[in-house]
Amino acid sequence: MKKHPELAKTFLADEARTNWHNKNIKSFRLKRDLTVKTIPEWEKLRTLAAQIKDHCLSHLDDYLLEFEAKAIANGVQVHWASEPADLNHIVHSILEKKDVTRVVKSKSMLTEECGLNEYLEEKGLEIIDTDLGERIIQMRKEGPSHFVAPAIHLKREEVSELFHEQLHTEKDNFDPTYLTRAARSHLREKFLHAEAGITGVNFAVAETGSVTVVTNEGNSDLGCHIPPIQIHCMGIEKLIPKWDNLGVFIRMLAASSTGQRITIYTSHYLKPKVNGEMHIVLLDNGRSSQLGKKDYKNSLRCIRCAACVNTCPVYRRSGGYSYHNTISGPIGAILMPNRDLDANSDLPFASSLCGSCSDVCPVKIDIHQQLYKWRQEIVEKGKIAPMKKKGLEIAGKVLSRRNSFQRWSKRMKFFLKKMPRWMIYNSFNKWGEGREMPEAPPYSFAQWYRKNRIK
């Protein structure tokens, strides 16, 4: 399986496109900053959000039971799934009971993780993703490259070509408004004929047994209000204790994500509609075991805003597909190794440890510290590439012995000063592939100190 360095190399081969991607994603960070500056209590909100999540996670069993009891009292059916296969089976059973063949789904990264679409399609159901970005990648048979803006890696010309082929829009008309209108018509038909709607969950509230979903497009609501059956899929860590806590989280989610003060629609689903069915499916998939890991449990506070993704210089220049998981970027790099350390041992190294992610995280996850801890664990378990291991061992030996360090520093300075460019910049010098080597200083600090300070 290809890992981040190799996948990123492919992405970077198109330098112009990389620069475009970098700028595009960075604009989310800039919009976020503009809004955060207008909220004087922002840092207090971050602390409160982290504390609310920690309290909930430390009482998770009690709050889940409270949530289930309240939901059931409201006429909602609650299901528990340990693994993705269980979730898929549960969702299919609900649909099969009522002979459902046409399903619409609003954005749910959880169901992507579970491969729900493929599972249902194999069983002969039609499942249409209704978020525009998700619909685009569904039509292209790709996964999301960014969990808030799934098609952000695509250019309008590519979307135009896709719509021309599959929706018969005008060739070479790549006006985003024209294309969005075409998608609106196409998806309106799907909404009107759907027999079931599936959504993800941004926040579930234990006190009211309710779920909250945020969108800008209105697709979650159309998908839930038109067909008789609505199914909400959520990770168990999406729970918050009190209804009033929504005040904190709703303020922070859109601001962190896109720089909006709030999304266009903040929908609260409490009870099924008249003559309708409402289901909530709770998924574990490793979350309950992550809870027990002192070093990593804070990652369960995540509200999937993608602020860390948007700020990460590595993500911006390597793209979501380089992380070979639905959840990419810094948060993906600390969550995925818990699921499968072997498959994801590359991810914590896809970082410069700049710490920007931790700065912007609305729930104060210590992301860059967890990246560092994962690295230590991966090295201890011997799961890094042999070349890297050898390199780090040698570096460790040189850097920890004063005489060795001074000897090698002198040799390095001589080399940089005297050797021709072709000797310095070649395939042995990975660092020099995209960078100029530092200028050799005239003397080392030790030499300066001996000359100027020791009397």
Next chain:
Amino acid sequence: MGKEEILENIRRNKPEKTPLPVVPLFDQKEIDLLATFKSNLELQNTKVFLPPHRDILEIVHQTFPVAVNIYSTLPEVKSTVDTNNYQKAQDYDDIDLAIIKAELGVADTGSIWISDLNLPHRVLPFLCTDLMVVIESKDIVYKLHHAYPLLRHKQPGYGVFISGPSKTADIEQAMVIGAHGPMSFTVLVTS
């Protein structure tokens, strides 16, 4: 399997208990609620009428000159359609303009709250081509921290904060107003 296994795992792994914090209101004195409400709604492409303003019927006809099928839940504005013909969700697809009474407004985010306690069908504010809401200025509060406690006891089956016309920027981050929900959003504040 499933529930018991998950709960067992949680009980075994959950970290040491920490308390639930008290969240302040983050209130501010001297806030011009209506002005804040209007500017935050306008940020998300909403058309806002503050008092004093013309008669509601005049505003409706001037703002929506071509709307034929109008569904109104307000007594002051008559629906132009026979509301008895609207039973199932799909029926609402031909509504050009929906006019709905909002229960609550939030100035800080620029949002209004509608719930199924005041809707003939939950889908009405989504299938209509254009959406207009009317809200009394006394029902506008400052922040979400003020709003949520007021909503908790109402116990609707469904409620939503709406802040603008539907939109998307999924294609190259180019903002397009009018995604799957209404193409426009208008808020009329009455005193």
